[in-house]
Amino acid sequence: MLVTLENVTKAYHAGGQNVEVLSNLSMSIQEKEFVCIVGPSGSGKSTILKMIAGIEETTSGNIRFEGQKIAGPSLEKGFVFQDYALFPWLTVRKNILFGLEMANANSVLKKKRLEEYLDLLDLEKAVDLYPSQLSGGMKQRVAIARALCLKPKLLLMDEPFAALDPFLRQKLQLELLRIWNAENITFVLVTHDIEEAIYLADRIIVLTPSPGKINEIISVSLPRPRLRTSQEFIQVRNKILDLITPLNLLVSSYI
Known part of the structure; x- marks a missing residue:
């Protein structure tokens, strides 16, 4: 495995108390894999990227890169900000x-x-x-x-297309896949856009509401290029929506 997270918890001190953002989270990322992370706002998606990058430390648990505990940023881990x-x-x-x-x-x-x-x-x-x-x-x-x-061996991307219009966003998604194929490196991308995750990813890590835990890991076996209007694509989208949006919440609260 290129990256492993072992029982990772992350808490911040705010308002005189510790606020847990991630709780006992374990996951792994393989070499040359394209992984997307989705989940409700505040579920710790960006925090996971920052800890993998070595920008932030875990409160407890370990994160390893190529088997070695991450001690800080390195040239082998690239980061693209929103x-x-x-x-x-x-x-x-x-x-x-x-x-x-x-x-x-x-x-x-x-x-x-x-x-x-x-x-x-x-x-x-x-x-x-x-x-x-x-x-x-x-x-x-x-x-x-x-x-x-x-x-880098690993490229971490934190909602890189969130501020772009839908047409440009889809164009850059195509470019990203082209780069991923050309460079043969590992991508981990955080996004609020479920369709973007399905279009790009080999696997999608779905987090629970805060504190973030693994809700489900979904393998996307659809052949590329993926058709967003296909029945298979829509089925995966609906499954993720059901996981992320409890019945008592509106979808708009996630977006």
Whole structure:
């Protein structure tokens, strides 16, 4: 297994008491797998990503990457944030190369990686622009290119398309699958969009309301490319909706 979570609990201190966000959660992620995590708001989806990335620590339990306990961030784990997290004072070129600059990579490697990901993500014409001059979709492609430039074994994505319109969102979902196939790395993506999870994932981790626990793990065996209007697709969607939305709640409370 590439990643394992063993009886992980996470609590925050707020208002003079400890608030448990995740409770005794165990799961695993295989190499080259595409995993999506869904669940109600506040179920700890983003917290799971941050702990795998080494940005946050567990309160109890262990998280292991390639068998070793995670002690902090590493170049083998890339992270793409919902709000892009681009540096506004740097061009697309310098944003993409930022990680390699910090790693003191040589100029030959930087040139090779830059050309590779400008081509893969169709960013050649934007290379000298600043983030303020880019659309939301282009900003997200730059953020993905910056993460991939370090050739991570694992790419963690926290609702990367949440702020985009539905047409652009579906376009970038296709690009993400193309990148996943081309790069042959492991993806873990948090999303509120159930259809997005079904369209992308090999497996979907469904969490309970806070404190988050594993509600169910659903294997998606539908062949790719997946047709969102197919009966099989709709059946998986309805199953997840039934798991996430108790009968006494409206679907809108989840969205």
